[in-house]
Amino acid sequence: MNFLTSLADRDRVFDFLVPVDSPVDVRHGPILYLEDVTVSFDGFRAIDRLNLTIDDGELRCIIGPNGAGKTTMMDIITGKTRPDTGRVWFGSRHDLLTMNEPQIASLGIGRKFQKPTTFEALSVFENLELAMAADKRILPTLTARTSGEIRERIEEVLTTIGLVELRHRPAGILSHGQKQWLEIGMLLMQRPRLLLVDEPVAGMTEQEMERTAELLTGLAGKQSVVVVEHDMGFVRSIARTVTVLHQGSVLAEGSMNQVSMDPRVVEVYLGAEADEEVA
Ligand SMILES: Nc1ncnc2c1ncn2[C@@H]1O[C@H](COP(=O)(O)OP(=O)(O)O)[C@@H](O)[C@H]1O
Numbered sequence: 001m002n003f004l005t006s007l008a009d010r011d012r013v014f015d016f017l018v019p020v021d022s023p024v025d026v027r028h029g030p031i032l033y034l035e036d037v038t039v040s041f042d043g044f045r046a047i048d049r050l051n052l053t054i055d056d057g058e059l060r061c062i063i064g065p066n067g068a069g070k071t072t073m074m075d076i077i078t079g080k081t082r083p084d085t086g087r088v089w090f091g092s093r094h095d096l097l098t099m100n101e102p103q104i105a106s107l108g109i110g111r112k113f114q115k116p117t118t119f120e121a122l123s124v125f126e127n128l129e130l131a132m133a134a135d136k137r138i139l140p141t142l143t144a145r146t147s148g149e150i151r152e153r154i155e156e157v158l159t160t161i162g163l164v165e166l167r168h169r170p171a172g173i174l175s176h177g178q179k180q181w182l183e184i185g186m187l188l189m190q191r192p193r194l195l196l197v198d199e200p201v202a203g204m205t206e207q208e209m210e211r212t213a214e215l216l217t218g219l220a221g222k223q224s225v226v227v228v229e230h231d232m233g234f235v236r237s238i239a240r241t242v243t244v245l246h247q248g249s250v251l252a253e254g255s256m257n258q259v260s261m262d263p264r265v266v267e268v269y270l271g272a273e274a275d276e277e278v279a
């Protein structure tokens with residue numbers, strides 16, 4: 001029963017991953033552009049006049065205390081939540097506010113959720129293969145040549161995520177960190193242009209965190225990557241530009257050193273820590 005439910009879920013995820021031939025136009029600007037975006041839940045402004053620009057190939061870290069609106073921001077980009085006002089563009093050609101979740105995913109926006117969606121009983125290789133089979137352009141026309149290309153792509157992704165040696169082991173035996181990498185690998189099978197990753201190192205060991213830092217920094221340049229993360233040490237290890245979200249809008253933006261010395265950022269973080277201690 002559980003397996004069937006997850007199969008159905010998986011299918012839904014796959015629907016989101018089907019790429020279409022509509023190249024992103026970044027000749028005249030950023031790959032992702034949010035302007036004056038606001039969304040309220042029962043009168044509470046979770047996102048409040050948010051402006052955000054991500055360049056093509058950039059690795060951006062988004063930090064901010066609990067409730068700052070980080071996950072809601074990703075929900076808006078991926079079409080899960082519709083903002084009340086504002087503009088959201090993918091390159092200069094695609095107005096994301098006119099599109100639904102599967103359409104947005106098909107443009108090449110991949111999102112990694114915290115909850116893993118790998119098939120435990122299937123091997124690492126088979127999980128990657130399945131992620132590819134979601135590509136409905138390929139599946140109906142599967143020939144010896146395309147299946148050769150898929151195998152090559154799987155090998156490439158296995159190397160990227162550091163699971164070459166574990167390719168034939170069931171996903172169920174992977175460590176928490178390795179599962180997260182497999183998950184990223186499954187997104188990479190679709191060659192996304194923009195990857196959104198929510199709290200990738202939660203629950204990871206130091207060593208897994210280091211490996212994840214290498215993985216994400218290695219992806220930047222080939223695709224744009226937006227990482228939402230709580231762990232400051234981790235952010236420091238990968239960050240180029242950091243955006244600090246607070247109460248649904250940008251509080252500060254710059255290098256990790258710049259933002260961590262910003263008195264407003266210090267105040268918000270100290271405040272958040274004090275809250276957590278009380279809670
Ligand atoms: N679907 C929703 N309905 C009502 N409130 C929501 C919903 N989604 C998020 N919120 C609220 O919006 C705020 C921002 O949440 P979230 O984006 O999850 O923050 P973060 O990811 O930065 O911790 C929180 O106060 C949260 O309770």
Ligand SMILES: [Mg+2]
Pocket residue numbers: 070071072
């Ligand atoms: Mg969140």
